[in-house]
Every structure is written in structure tokens, then in C-alpha cells.
Amino acid sequence: MRRGLVAAAFAAGVALAGTVLAPGTAGAVDNFTCQGGFSNPPASGTYTNVIVPSTANGTNFCYLNGATVQRNVTVQPGGAVLIANTTIGRSVTSTSAGTGAGGQFFSVAMCGSTVGRNVSVSGSSSLVEIGTDDYGNNCVGTIRQNTLNGNTDITNNQGGVEVEGNQVNGNLSVNRNSGALSNYSRDFDAGPNVTTAVNNNSDSTHHLSCSGNAGVVDSTNNTFKTVTGQCRR
Numbered sequence: 001m002r003r004g005l006v007a008a009a010f011a012a013g014v015a016l017a018g019t020v021l022a023p024g025t026a027g028a029v030d031n032f033t034c035q036g037g038f039s040n041p042p043a044s045g046t047y048t049n050v051i052v053p054s055t056a057n058g059t060n061f062c063y064l065n066g067a068t069v070q071r072n073v074t075v076q077p078g079g080a081v082l083i084a085n086t087t088i089g090r091s092v093t094s095t096s097a098g099t100g101a102g103g104q105f106f107s108v109a110m111c112g113s114t115v116g117r118n119v120s121v122s123g124s125s126s127l128v129e130i131g132t133d134d135y136g137n138n139c140v141g142t143i144r145q146n147t148l149n150g151n152t153d154i155t156n157n158q159g160g161v162e163v164e165g166n167q168v169n170g171n172l173s174v175n176r177n178s179g180a181l182s183n184y185s186r187d188f189d190a191g192p193n194v195t196t197a198v199n200n201n202s203d204s205t206h207h208l209s210c211s212g213n214a215g216v217v218d219s220t221n222n223t224f225k226t227v228t229g230q231c232r233r
Helices: none
Strands: 050-052 064-067 073-077 083-084 094-095 108-111 121-122 128-130 152-155 161-164 173-177 194-199 207-211 216-220 227-228
Touching: 050 064, 050 173, 073 083, 094 108, 121 128, 152 161, 173 194, 173 227, 194 207
Parallel strands: 050 073, 064 083, 073 094, 083 108, 094 121, 108 128, 121 152, 128 161, 152 173, 161 194, 173 207, 194 216, 207 227
Antiparallel strands: none
């Protein structure tokens, strides 16, 4: 993506609903509910779990930036989340995410973050972006990779998928996704009919597999022990 998915997002903020704790406040909050868009500073505190509710869509999506999540981030059906520069101790799970509107449309976007265990994103209605390698304003002015310390499964998403520039310490599976990346100015350098971009991900001991993705799969410069299916080049 040559321009930021949400170019102004990282200079803006997010309002939060749920357990009362001001962003950046010391101490962890259990089952913190995150939503609200860019109207207040981003969620940058310490939370035990973060829940993105079904109402966190449109301009009301969840925005985490510089946060520490000790356990899990869970996106409920209909919710949308933007995660930047955040440490997540366990897993990120999203099922049937909706559409967030923050300069561009997206369901799940993550950059510059570390996940201690697994990432699972399925059934999203809009763009799924797990890292990017080709625009400069995705994480406070610089390209910053994610570190994914578990298995990553990106499956059955319908709004285009971009998995790029990640350090992956586990298996990466990208299967049965659809939706043109070039729609709605989502990926300015995507070729015609590209639904899925899997580029410049690195892991020398695990496996990358891609199958059943609609349209064209753009896949280059992935370093894994084995690469199979549509991502094999």
C-alpha cells in the first residue's frame, strides 16, 4: 500500500468505552472494551484483555497504539480494529469483523506490533492488513514490521488481504480470501484482480501455505522453510 491505510490515523486518537481507565494510566484493566474512533487519544495503557465489540465499526472502531495487552485481543463479529506499536502477550482473534472508516476502509489492520502467540482472522468484510512493506506512514512515520510469535491464519476474508513485511515465528496460512485490493484506494500498487498480497515475510524454520484465494495472488520474497500453493514462486 503506497499510502497509509489511515494516513491521518496515527496523529489522531480514539475514544474508549467500557471499563473506566484513561489511556496511558498505570495498572491493568480486565476485559477492556475498545471503541470510539479518533476523537480522543489512542488506547495506550496496560490491559489484561481487549475486547472489540460489535458496535466498534464505521468511525467508532477500536484504535490501539503503544498499548500493552497482557493476554488477548478479541474482535467480535461486526467490530473493526487498528493496532499499532502494541505488545500483545497472547493471541489476536477476529471472526466476521465489520468495516472501520478512518481515512480508508478496513476490518483488521496491524503494524509495528508484537504478538506472543497466534493470530487468527477470518470472515472479514473489508481489508485485512497484517503488516505492509511499501508505504512510509503506517506506524508513526516509518515502516515497522510485526513480530508474530505463533501461527498466523488468515482465512475466508472478503475485502482483500495484505500480509507483508512481518517477522513470523510460526506457520503462516493464507487461504480462501477474496476482494480486490485496488478497490476503494486500498492498495495503490496492486495489480489488476489482486486479492491477496503476501510479500517479504521471514521465517527460516516454519511453513507458508496459500490456497483457494480468488483472483490473483501477489507473492514474492518470502523466506520460509517451505512455501506451498499460490504463494510459491
